[in-house]
Every structure is written in C-alpha cells, then in structure tokens.
Amino acid sequence: xxxxxxxxxxxxxxxxxxxxxxxxxxxxxxxxxxxxxxxxxxxxxxxxxxxxxxxxxxxxxxxxxxxxxxxxxxxxxxxxxxxxxxxxxxxxxxxxxxxxxxxxxxxxxxxxxxxxxxxxxxxxxxxxxxxxxxxxxxxxxxxxxxxxxxxxxxxxxxxxxxxxxxxxxxxxxxxxxxxxxxxxxxxxxxxxxxxxxxxxxxxxxxxxxxxxxxxxxxxxxxxxxxxxxxxxxxxxxxxxxxxxxxxxxxxxx
Numbered sequence: 001x002x003x004x005x006x007x008x009x010x011x012x013x014x015x016x017x018x019x020x021x022x023x024x025x026x027x028x029x030x031x032x033x034x035x036x037x038x039x040x041x042x043x044x045x046x047x048x049x050x051x052x053x054x055x056x057x058x059x060x061x062x063x064x065x066x067x068x069x070x071x072x073x074x075x076x077x078x079x080x081x082x083x084x085x086x087x088x089x090x091x092x093x094x095x096x097x098x099x100x101x102x103x104x105x106x107x108x109x110x111x112x113x114x115x116x117x118x119x120x121x122x123x124x125x126x127x128x129x130x131x132x133x134x135x136x137x138x139x140x141x142x143x144x145x146x147x148x149x150x151x152x153x154x155x156x157x158x159x160x161x162x163x164x165x166x167x168x169x170x171x172x173x174x175x176x177x178x179x180x181x182x183x184x185x186x187x188x189x190x191x192x193x194x195x196x197x198x199x200x201x202x203x204x205x206x207x208x209x210x211x212x213x214x215x216x217x218x219x220x221x222x223x224x225x226x227x228x229x230x231x232x233x234x235x236x237x238x239x240x241x242x243x244x245x246x247x248x249x250x251x252x253x
Contacts, residue, residue, distance in 0.1 A: 007033030007058070016042040019049065026050045030058025030080055039063040039086065048072030048093075052080040062086045062105070068095050068113070076101070078119065090115060090134060097122060097141070109134025109153055117141035117160065124149060126166065138162055138180065145186070157182065157199065164188050164205060175199040179222065182207065194234070201252065202227035209234050217246070226252030 008031040021027050028035065030053050037043045041064040048071070052058055058080040060066070065087045068074045075096040076082050082101040090113040100120030106129045109115055113134035119141050126147025130136060133153045140160040147166040154172040155162070157180035164184040174195035175182060182188065183203035194209045195216040201207055206229035209215060215236025227250040240246045 004029060006031050006053075007035060010034040010036060012036040012038055013041050013043055013064075014038040016044075018044045018046060020046045021049050026053065026077075029053040029056075031056045032058065034059045034061060036061040037064040037066055037086070041065070042067060044069060045074050046070040048074075050075045050077050052077030052098075054078075057081075059083060062088055065089060067091060068093060073116075081120070088115075100141075103128045105129075106131060107136075108132050109136065111153075117143050145184070148186075154193075163203070175201075177222075183228075194236075196224060198222035198224060200225040200227065200250075201230060202250070204228070206231060223248060225250050229253040 006029045019027060027049055028051060044067040046069045051060060060082050062084045063086045068090045069092055071093050073094045073096050076098060078099045081099055082097055085104045087106045087108060089108040091110045092113055094114040094116050096116045096118055098119045101122045104125045107115060109132040111133045114137050116137045116139050118139045122141045122143045124145050130151045135154045135156060136151055137156045138160045139158050142161045144163045145168055150169040152171050155170050157175045159178035159180050161181040161183060164186040166186045168186050168188045170190050172193040173190045176197045180199040182201045184205050185203060186205045187208060189208045190213055191210045193214050197218060208231045211233045213234040215232060215234050217236060217238040225248045238246060
C-alpha cells in the first residue's frame with residue numbers, strides 16, 4: 001500500500017503472512033509500538049522495507065520466524081530494536097539493524113545474503129546460532145558473542161566492535177576500513193581467510209589463524225593496533241605502504 005500504518009501498541013501475529021511493500025519507505029510507522037511474531041508463526045517480508053519512525057521507539061520481537069526475501073534491504077531504522085528468540089532467516093538481500101538487537105535464537109544467512117549490524121548494542125547470547133554461508137557484517141555496532149559461537153559465512157568488521165567472550169570459530173574474518181576492534185576474553189579461531197588492514201585487536205583472548213587459512217596483511221595507510229596475542233599458523237606476507245609502523249604494538253604479541 002502507499003498509505004500509512006501507525007503502530008502504537010503491541011501487534012501479536014499468531015498467524016503466518018507476508019508483508020509486501022509498494023512505493024512507501026516505511027510500510028509500518030512505529031510509535032512506541034511492538035510487532036511480535038509469535039511462536040509457530042512466520043512473517044515474510046518481501047522487497048525493500050523499513051521499520052521505524054523518527055522521534056518514536058519501536059521493537060520487533062521474533063518468537064517464531066521472520067523471513068527476508070526479494071532484493072533490497074529490510075532495515076530496522078533508528079530507534080527500532082530487534083529481539084530474536086526464534087529464527088530470523090535472510091534468504092536474499094540484507095537485514096540491517098541500525099539501533100540494536102538481541103539474539104537468543106537462530107540467525108540464518110543464505111549465500112549472497114547479509115546481516116548488517118550498523119549501530120547500537122547487538123548481542124548474540126550464549127546458545128544463539130548463526131547459520132548459513134551469508135555474510136555477518138559489523139558496520140558500527142557494538143557487537144558481542146556472549147558464549148561459544150561458530151560462523152561459517154564471512155565475518156566482516158569495517159567499524160564498531162566485535163567482543164568474543166567465548167570460544168569463537170570463524171571461517172573468514174576481515175578487519176578493514178574504519179578502524180574496527182576485535183576484543184574479548186575468548187579465543188577467536190579463523191580457518192579459511194584472515195584479512196587485517198585496519199583496526200585494533202585487544203582483550204585477554206587471542207586470535208589464532210589455522211594453517212588452512214590464507215593471510216592478508218597487505219600494505220595500508222591505516223593503522224593496526226595489536227593488544228592481544230595473534231598466532232599465525234598459516235603463511236602470509238606483510239607488505240607496507242607509506243606508514244612507518246604497519247602494526248602498532250600495545251602490549252600485544
């Protein structure tokens with residue numbers, strides 16, 4: 001529809017359905033309301049969709065299943081938060097969280113799809129899972145893996161923070177662009193590809209790159225700061241650009 005819908009109370013969907021969009025940027029304007037997908041129900045969002053409304057809070061609670069299909073992005077715009085204890089299934093395009101999210105359930109990312117953590121605090125609680133070969137992209141959010149975590153798709157840090165508090169297994173990890181931070185007490189193990197051209201590694205945990213991985217520490221004019229142990233079991237090359245210190249050591253190894 002091209003007409004507006006305003007949500008200022010809780011709307012609990014116990015039945016399954018599809019949300020399709022017309023020319024409107026916000027199919028539902030949140031005015032301190034909550035959209036809840038109940039256990040056993042599935043809401044499918046097709047095409048580019050924004051949830052939110054400037055000046056009001058809002059929340060999307062997924063106890064059942066939220067499916068993103070079609071091209072474009074499903075965006076939880078500031079200040080709308082996502083609470084996922086069921087399944088969020090991104091089959092195509094991207095799901096963008098600009099303000100915050102809590103995952104105690106499953107985040108499923110199909111090949112070519114992405115989840116983009118762009119702002120706020122985003123927590124994957126102990127027992128939550130990230131499945132599929134799509135991309136988990138941290139683009140400004142303060143993101144935490146509170147327990148053990150295994151991610152088979154690429155993990156990309158371009159800004160913001162990833163804090164790993166438990167043992168974390170990643171197929172691919174890249175730290176690039178706007179000085180992201182990897183921190184926490186857990187050991188982060190990378191099995192396939194490791195790229196570090198910008199940002200910081202800190203915390204009492206360590207980062208381990210397995211012999212099966214490729215290592216890219218290519219030259220950059222951006223800074224890299226090492227405040228934890230980085231163990232390279234794979235071979236690679238460190239090349240420099242114009243910077244005098246390709247890695248700044250901050251009590252790291």
